[in-house]
Amino acid sequence: MDTKLLAGRRQLVNRWGQDQAQPANVVVSPTMTVEKTQVHCLRCDQRTSRAQAMLPNDQYYCPKCLNLGRVSTLARFYHVPEPNQFYPPADVLAWQGHLSSLQTRVASEVKHSMANHEHRLLWAVTGAGKTEMIFPTVAQALQRKERVGIASPRVDVCLELYPRFTAAFRVPIALLHGRAKESYSYKQLTICTTHQLLRFYHAFDLLIVDEVDAFPYASNKALLYATKQALKPTGGLLLMTATPGKTLFEAVRRGHLQVSYLPLRYHGHLLPEIHCHLCWHWRAMLNKGRLPAHLLFWLKTRCRSQQRFLLFVPRISDLGPLKDILQRVLPHSVKFATVYSNDPDRLTKVQAMRDHQYLFLVTTTILERGVTFPGIDVGVLGADEPVFSSSALVQIAGRVGRSAKCPNGQVHFWINEYSRSIRQAQKEIRTMNIKGRRLLSEMSAL
Amino acid sequence: MKCLLCNRPIYWQVPIAKLFLFGPLTPPRICERCRAKFQHYMGPFCPCCGRSSGNGLCAECRRWQDQYGWVLHNRCLYHYNQAMKEFMHRYKFVGDYRLRAVFHAEMQSFIDRQQYDYLVPIPVTQETMATRGFNQTAGLIDGYDGHLLLTRAVEKGVPQSAKSREQRLQTPQPFKLQPDVSLDHRRILLVDDIYTTGRTLYHAATLLKAAGAASVSSLTLSG
Structure with missing residues (x-):
């Protein structure tokens, strides 16, 4: 067994066929503790009732962290304390950029x-x-x-x-x-x-x-x-x-x-604030093949001015009817795609959006963070639904104006009613902007 | 209650008829959506391997007929499709023993309709028992007193599931009968998880027949 791979790790090793003596620096520890009514997994720290975690012959396993390899009383942890034997070069940082x-x-x-x-x-x-x-x-x-x-x-x-x-x-x-x-x-x-x-x-x-x-x-x-x-x-x-x-x-x-x-972005601009528009029963309209008037107007103006954008919806099942409507009402020259988590072409579609092959993407919350398209607007249909937590909404709003070239953009929500998360998101953005403005004035005073 | 496979909540309404039948109420263990992914075998069956076959004995079972002069009567419940593959992977190889409950009701209703003297789950090796911690076949018929008439010798090299078809068919007899059991005129019901080539079940059946069993039939979850 390669003890180097065990450094700083805990590896599960079955008791079966492991009778020979261990290398000196390997620490062997138990994987679970069995309590009166529950078992306690020492890897994920979660407790499970004994009936749920039972194996035959009075053995137990942890059903909570199965995906990382089963922790059971049949195995033990092998661990080697981290030796920190590294030899980094003198100039580790190759990055040449500079910070504001x-x-x-x-x-x-x-x-x-x-x-x-x-x-x-x-x-x-x-x-x-x-x-x-x-x-x-x-x-x-x-x-x-x-x-x-x-x-x-x-x-x-x-x-x-x-x-x-x-x-x-x-x-x-x-x-x-x-x-x-x-x-x-x-x-x-x-x-x-x-x-x-x-x-x-x-x-x-x-x-x-x-x-x-x-x-x-x-x-x-x-x-x-x-x-x-x-x-x-x-x-x-x-x-x-x-x-x-x-x-x-x-x-x-x-x-x-x-x-x-x-509280400020790297280019020193404030966060875009959220605009909300009430439109009742948008899902019923969607299923009848219609769109809220304001949303339609918003979409058409963006298609006319070739302004790229992302449109978020709460559910995967909303993507189908929306796609049908958009194909009908928008001019045929407008290229767009729908993306959801299990979409087989998810990565290629996002890449195509990056390459300006699509004018916009219609998506669920999967694109809420970690993706950057320069110079886009963002719309959220049904932002009041519970899938959109306040942090998700702030992140969605944060897709806008990320590049220094186009630091401004618009964020629009179409909702049935104001939810607590929307209010919270608006408040958070406003608070950050207040802090940001203060910082800007401090900096300009210097 | 959450689905054992997809972890979504299960909404279960007790049928009114069930309330008046004084049996135990068993809530489903997996949701409708997951249930629909598994595909039942519909007739006409091959009388031997239990899988779909247009006209009587399928080609594979004819080969067994030629080799042994008799055939096993197997019942196979589900197709071995993608969903079943994933299920088997999670149950056997990931080792989620809770999943034994998923098909428990189907197995139970079949076994209850059979007439047998010994219910024999196909055993696993000692090593599997020590690493996996359970016998997957015995788990599927949890609640019955399986008769452990057979033991399985330690497999050398690759396990059955990692072999090709030809390699499987050439597997030597892995089982041994427990000493001093008499099977004179006893009816045996073998249980296994997957029927692939039939090699495992035929090995077990030959041994039991040689010990004097009157009849050997079998049940597999999938094949």
Whole structure:
């Protein structure tokens, strides 16, 4: 067994046929504890009733984290403490770009904080350039021979981060996610999905979690626990998001988390605000083959002026009728596509949108974060439905005006009624803009 | 209650007729959408392997007939389609033992209609038992007292599921009969999870027949 692959990880090894003595540095530990009525999985920290988790012959398994390989009382964990034997080159950072004065301020704050291994929240608006801002922090950690992990709940985000980091750093990087073909390899810098963190144990000196408020990380206790386990007890943790939720605010308020704000985008413009339009029974209209008048007007003006946009809908089942209507009412020269999560052509359609082959995409919440199309508008039909949480709405609104060339754009919602999340999203954007304006005036005063 | 396969909530309304029949109320374990992905075998069946066949014995079973001079009477419940493949993967190889409940009702209703003396699930090797933790076949008929008449020797090399068709057919006898069991004029019902070539079931059946069993029939979940 290669002990190097076990460093900082916990691997499940069956008891069967493992009677011979272990290498000296391997720590063997149990996988589960059996309590009176429940079993407790030591990988995902979740409890299951004994009846649910039962195997024959008084053995138990954890049904909660099955996808990462079954944890059962038939196996044990093998773990090798992280040795930190890395030999990074002297100039790890190959990145030549430069940060704006605002970004530099936040970046150095984060860098200093991570040198002291603090736990910190980086709250930066959508399109603030978070990835570039953490480059100095990551470079510092790599030079100090620390093991660095960058995790995100979304595979798409990981796949987007990987090429950016390989271009920016002169160290080999491991990319781990559920659909990956190549197997795990031991590298100083690891980019992975948050689910993969469940396999690590006291591995990282610096762990950066991007988009902490995204599904499924935010509400998933197992993943929060995984983060804690993957980090060394003395390690530094940096959480990044544009839309921190209640629990993070609470942690900040109680002083468990330090916080850094960046209320302005990298180009120094404010966030676009949300415009709402009431239109009752839009779904019934849709099913009858009609569109709300304002939406139709909005679509037609954009088609006429060739303004690119994204149109979000709450359900996959809304895409079909909407597509039929749009094909009827819009001129035939207008090219568009519908995209949803299980769409076989999902990636090619998004790429085609990037290549300006489509004027617009109609989509569900899958494109809410991590994708950038320069100079677009955004519309959301039925933004009051529960699938659109306030953070999702802020993220959707944040798709607009991300490039320095066209920093302005419009965000329109068509709704049956005002929901709490819409109000919350509007409030969050307004608050950030107030902070942003203050910062702008401070800067101009300097 | 959530669907064991897709984890969506199941909305189940107890049929009124059921309320008046004083039987146990068993809520469904998987949702309608997942249920619809599994495909039942519809007649006409091949009397031997239990899979669809237009006219009597299928070509494969004729080969068994030639080889042994008798055929096994197998009943196969579901097609081995994509959904079943995924189910088997999750149940056997991922090891989600809860999934044994998914087809429990179908297996039960078939077994209850049969006349047999011994209900014999196909055994697994000791190693499988120690790593997987359960016998998938015995799990499917959970609640019945399966008679463990057979034991399975340790397989050398590749498991059955990783072999090609020809390799499967050449598998040597993996089973041994438990010592001092008498099967004189006993009727045996064998149970297995998947019927692929029939090799496994024929091996088991030969052994049982040689020990004096009056009849051997079998039930498989899929094939």
